[in-house]
Amino acid sequence: MNKTKRLLIVLLVLAVAFGFLFPSIEWYYLTPKEDQTLALGSRETIRDQATRLARVELAALNEYVSAKPDDVLPGTFAALVDRAKVAYKDLGMKRPDAWTADAVLAAYDGDADVLKELEDIQRQEIMKTKNLHGNAVQLGLDLSGGMSVVIRADLDALAEKLGHSLSLSEREEAMERAMDVLNGRIDKFGLTEPVIRRQGEDHIYIEIPGAADPDRINSIIMGRGRLAFHIVDIDATNLLLQYLASNPAGINADLTLADPSVLPEGLVVRRLYKKDAYGLDEWTGDYVVITEAPGLDGNYIESADSSSDQITGQPQVIFTLTAEGGELFYQLTSANIGKPMAVVLDDKVRSVATIRDAIQTNGSISGFSYDEAENLKVILRSAALPVELVVESQQSIGASLGDDTIRQGANAMIIALAAVFIFMLIYYKGAGINAMVAQVLNLYLMLSILSAFNLTLTLPTIAGFVLTLGMAVDANVIIFERVKEELALGKGRRAAVEAGFAKAFWAVMDGNITTIIAALFLAQLGTGPIQGFAVSLAIGNMSSLFTSLFVSRLIFDYGTDLGKKETMSISWRIK
């Protein structure tokens, strides 16, 4: 391969690496803190914020309509104007001469439609930042601060309670329920998006970046989820919607109203949730006003299952109550026939169904998709078959401690780089510069690989990089020593470089492959710190193969041909 081709390959690799690295640069250096905070929020907070901003914008827009209907809308509404243009085109309407408030609103059917569009614009904006974060290098808990917990579902205790050992499907279901309960509760913290992952057979791993208050963990795993049936007040729900239409920001984050007199006593506002594609709770955007006191507690549920209605074939959930619960439920349902009833888990409305007739111990709920029926079944069962959760391991690290750690890691890295650089320069003279170019590129490639694979940067990862810096120079050293030997035999620059690289090739490969073997096994140990370290060691070894065997060689060859050099600056003894 000729030099130009090789140079192109190197440049291509560097360019691709930059592409991987760019989201990290943009997120950590170019995104303001408040935008970061917002984007890191849970889906619920994002939705909440988008709705809030959209309501404010709608109010501003309506003001324009009444005050200056003929003026062109200012730049703050540019996004909406763009959407309106698309809407005009889709509807086949003639484009207006000027984009006034009236003209824009003409593209939509009333306020609710505009509000939806505005909300979507806001949400897209926040999601864009969120995606950026997803593509950037992630900071581990030791650098960003936060909590991680490993929780075990106590299946043995459940088996004891049921009086028989659990079958495979029962175990799976129990785990599903445990995950569901955790998912539902953790979202309530709302500030940062948590990670909830199943680990092995009966473990669940939870990570909450940013927050490090161990008390919160206890509130997450304690208790079994409060499930209850509440009667929905349709009139009050309508009142609430009217109120929100005129007071867009009239509802607080804790679902109390700015003007509490809107709703009669004894009623509370709750949000209606659905599962999103990832199985996470997602607020549908709807509010439901329910009685504050539960109509029936979930503890009375004995069993629940999903099936198809024999006549209509529609999916339905069948549940059975205890005898005592049946009595209570009969009183409740017979008094409220025709009204909707809500299934509420931990203050979240999971399902709303109209009461057709009085129910005693056996009831069924229908009118939704199969997936929703499955979800509701799981929720009802969790009340019937509780799984106890036990903390297996827990770590919480304050965010400011993380800042310290980053500083330590960065210092160690810079000093290590400088020390190795100075040493190589003294020992190998000109060739030392070559080695350092290779090392700096190596560091750059390591970071971009980390970014490309969405790996997490932790202090052990940084330690791995620092160590790799020292060890990766080894490949250069092996090669340089070989080249020196060839020069000592009286070969010229070109021949010495060629022979030196050829002879050193397998020594470098063997050494690195064995190290990579060790690193890969290390990565299998699973838990955070070691894994991070091992992955960085493996990445460093691989990219150092590229920089030492390929890039260094190219630099020498350019020196030989373009610099018209016959000699080499590689040692104090050999001239």
Add this chain to the structure above:
Amino acid sequence: MKRLIKFHKAFLPATLVSVALLAFSVLGLFVKGFNLGVDFQAGINQYVRLAYPTGTVTYSGPGTPRLEINDDTAAVVFTGTESSDRTASWDLATVGTLADLAAAMKAEGVDVSLSDGAGYSAELLLPTFQGDYILSAQPTMIHRMPRGADERLGSVEEIRQALTGLGNVTVQAVGAEGSGEFIVRVRDDGTDKNFSAKVPEQITLALDGVFGAGRTVAVKTDYVGPRFSQSLAQNVVWLTLLTLGGILLYAGIRFKFQFATGAVLAVVHDGLIMAGFMIWTGMEFGTTSIAAILTILGYSINDTIVIFDRIREDHKLSPTDSMTTIIDRSISETLGRTVITTVTTLLAVLALFLFTTGSIKDFALALIVGIISGTYSTIFIASGFVAWWDKMRVSRHAKLNAGTEVQAH
């Protein structure tokens, strides 16, 4: 041509030294044992900091601002407000006294009521260890560090006294002298299911009782339950064996069997030396220690393979030379590389050792020991084994030859 050093002469004494060191390591295992960290011994590591409550922060405007204090800045990030989101931050070194900071925060709509130390420098403000504070009408307490020697809070002995009721407790002072930072370790014997939830609370309660209400700030909590530590220990054993197996296999394919064995022997030697070092220095043995040992496995093997590569090459170039001559020559030829690589790696690890704290510092120290041992074992143990094997083979061969000669007669 480079000068030839007769390394083979040192093989026997080196082996004796190594055997003595290894015996010393194993002795330590029985006499002293590992200082098992929280990873391997169920329990809780609670990092606490004793500090003075200096006041409360409240906020009653719209949105949910978060207060974030670190070593040199305090910042309030406003989000969820109807107007645009923003961040207000103050440099603790230049803002002046705590009262000045309170006034500056007031201007942003955040109320700070100071109860203590208003005239002290804002730099004494304690960072928000437990994550950012979410400000609301509910008062949030902020702390400041002790100002001088007379304000210093607590000693290891006092804390141990205060916590005797919790069972098996160890206390260790960390950080700068008088900074009031301590690690409290309480062992979990597995009898209480709610151990992880209860103990941090009990620690705070007990310390507050002795040093004054609100003076205990939890910085970091690590908890590992009994089952978890057990499965980790099993994993580690398997992992080490698999790693060694993997290396043996690769080296066995690329080189001859005796080379692979020599390399693995050298690596096991390094691991044991490091373990001995950790035992005798009382360094905490946790997952990071395992990582250090496994790293040295990789490093040492790399070192060894480079020399073996040269031995194989030299053997091909002059097949008639005796193995000891070839080994001496190969080690001499690669000595420059061995030394330089050791120096550069040591430089990097030294930087790590000097600029980090806590478990990574220990990690770096263990690596320094491992690197030195790894370089030594590469030359004397791995190559020594190959030389010894060859000598055995030659003498066995000679005996066999002698036997056939007898029969021929």
